Amino acid sequence: MELTAAALQPIGRYQINTNSNLELITSAAHVGFSFEGTEATVVAGAGWEDGHSYLQYELDGVFQKRVRINGLTDTLAINAPTSGKHTVWLYKTTEAHSGPLVIQKVIAPKATAVTRSSAPLIEFIGNSITCGAAADPSEVPCGTGEYHDQHNAYMAYGPRVARALNTNFVLSSVSGYGVYRNWNNNGPSLPDVYEKLDFQPATTQRWDFRKFTPEIISIALGTNDFSDGDGKSVRLPFDSARFVSRYVEFVRNVKSKYPQAQVALLSSPMLNGAKKQNLENYLATVKAQIDLAFPSDKPVALHFFKPMQATGCTGHPSVSEHGIMANELMPFFKKLLE
Structure with a gap:
């Protein structure tokens, strides 16, 4: 049939x-x-x-x-x-x-x-890392083919965490996008396109947020805001105040869609040194502002990744490194689900 x-x-x-x-x-x-x-x-x-x-x-x-x-x-x-x-x-x-x-x-x-099970649902918001982009050159080697030839969303950290914890999941992620600027341009960034059906700036159709109701919303942005760009496109120096204000604005928007969901902010395993510390400081500031604005809600949860030297294509985590990230995150999300 x-x-x-x-x-x-x-x-x-x-x-x-x-x-x-x-x-x-x-x-x-x-x-x-x-x-x-x-x-x-x-x-x-x-x-x-x-x-x-x-x-x-x-x-x-x-x-x-x-x-x-x-x-x-x-x-x-x-x-x-x-x-x-x-x-x-x-x-x-x-x-x-x-x-x-x-x-x-x-x-x-x-x-x-x-149909999907009645288990809780986690929405993973992020960039190329969350997409599982550039993670799998097993069939098409790095630097050849098209960008999506090395994608492996199934083996990305989010789905792996969800499967291990027996939860449902959705991914809301776009390669190269950041909180207020992208890896090689000034936007539109992820918060600008989040409500679009396919995250494309020109798309007029909006996603119906009533389709799913996540229990946890995981946001992993900042890698691209902190990037040094492509050396060709002109970007102004990193603006910490704008980063924090846009992040707070985005979390407020997400909470307006899903008032009962707990928000979790993840740092980046790709950053080291001062950039790593600065991102963690800014995420702590975002948490403080959101917790103050929503005192009766569950407090924002933070997870700071251990840094890694990624070996996937173009400096992205490989399939095996997504496994390392997932193993690091499992206790964090397990606790949030309790």
């Missing part, structure tokens, strides 16, 4: 397009389905004729592999080792700015949509 894309229950930002297909938009946005028998076929596309995207999938709770999806229509055959009922979860590997992963339909015996 055919299970239409519109019948699926996505987790993450998405939309149903004019062809009634499901566009998974954000990093690691995912959908689940069950089927009976030994084979299921997923019909998917990259969203544009000459492009490509990637998906990753689990079969019966076990991660399988990353799959390249080519052109407007491609197919993925999923083979189960035994008959009976099986559950599949499909994950978008790439980020919103790389275009959508389009799910058209699932063809399998007794195919049925799977």
Whole structure:
């Protein structure tokens, strides 16, 4: 039987397009389905004729592999080792700015949509690190192919923490973006595009924040604000007052969407020395201002990463280093969930 894309229950930002297909938009946005028998076929596309995207999938709770999806229509055959009922979860590997992963339909015996569990949900807001960008050169070496060829959202720190703690998750992250400026330009930054469906400045469609209600909102921004840029684009010297004020403004906006959620601010494992200390100081200032403004809410939680020398592409954490970050974060988030 055919299970239409519109019948699926996505987790993450998405939309149903004019062809009634499901566009998974954000990093690691995912959908689940069950089927009976030994084979299921997923019909998917990259969203544009000459492009490509990637998906990753689990079969019966076990991660399988990353799959390249080519052109407007491609197919993925999923083979189960035994008959009976099986559950599949499909994950978008790439980020919103790389275009959508389009799910058209699932063809399998007794195919049925799977809904997310009732477990708490964590929203991970951030930059390329949160996306899992430049983490996986196992198929396309660093410095070759296109930027999204080395993405691996499934293995990014956020999804790994969520899986370990049996929580749901969504990623709201954009490579290169910061709190008030980006790695090589003055914006628009992440707070400027957070309400846009796909984080694109020109997009008029806004995300419906009633779709999901996170229990915890994790924000990991600042790496790009502190960056030295690309040496070509002109940026003014780092402005600490503006950084703090924009961060406070952003946290206030996020809290307006989800008044009951606890906010957690993460530092950057990419910064060392004075930059590391300054970011931590500014995050403490943001916490103090938010806690003062919302005295009856749960206080803002802080986690300061241990610095690392990242070995992924262009100085990003590798898949294994995301595992190190996730292991460091698990006790922190476990405590917040208690």
